[in-house]
Amino acid sequence: MTDVRECRRRPPNPRTPLLILSKGSRRLPVEPHSPLGMIAISNVECNLKAVALKASIWPICPVKRTHKGPLRDILAKNMRRLRAVRGLSQEALAHESGLNRTYLSGVERSERNVSIDNVARIANGLGVEPWKLLKDD
Structure with missing residues (x-):
């Protein structure tokens, strides 16, 4: 089983400073860096739920490697x-x-x-x- 995040929007906290993180056409407001160097999404509430993935979906080696000549x-x-x-x-x-x-x-x-x-x-x-x-x- 693998954990997948299911996210819902919650109202932003007016006291939280926000940055804008763009990915493609989606723009997400995010909090500044946390002490561990990770970015936390400020107005998105995430719940974890377990789902089963097929073996063919999860690649063994995600990066294509070429032989060194x-x-x-x-x-x-x-x-x-x-x-x-x-x-x-x-x-x-x-x-x-x-x-x-x-x-x-x-x-x-x-x-x-x-x-x-x-x-x-x-x-x-x-x-x-x-x-x-x-x-x-």
């Missing part, structure tokens, strides 16, 4: 080397490439499956031809 390591090694030669930080390279810093960090650790478009953006940020990032020296 040797080309990722080559790309990561060349990126790191060229970035160091040019004296760029990951943040500076991200700015030059137009990509997120954490994404570039994942590419340098061979954790991300990089698209050919992003290889071209990284090469542009490093000032080299894209094939140089993929060449094993």
Whole structure:
């Protein structure tokens, strides 16, 4: 059995400071962060009820994983080397490439499956031809 929240609206407390949390087209007023860092919905009353879920609904591995190939390591090694030669930080390279810093960090650790478009953006940020990032020296 899994707990599912059933929520009903209750009148807001006029003394409670409210923030607006938007999700899609729904706007929910929420209280500021609680001491544990969680956001509590201020004018929604929630009750828990148990429901049974089918095994096929609950995924075993919710994130799609791809197998790491040797080309990722080559790309990561060349990126790191060229970035160091040019004296760029990951943040500076991200700015030059137009990509997120954490994404570039994942590419340098061979954790991300990089698209050919992003290889071209990284090469542009490093000032080299894209094939140089993929060449094993």
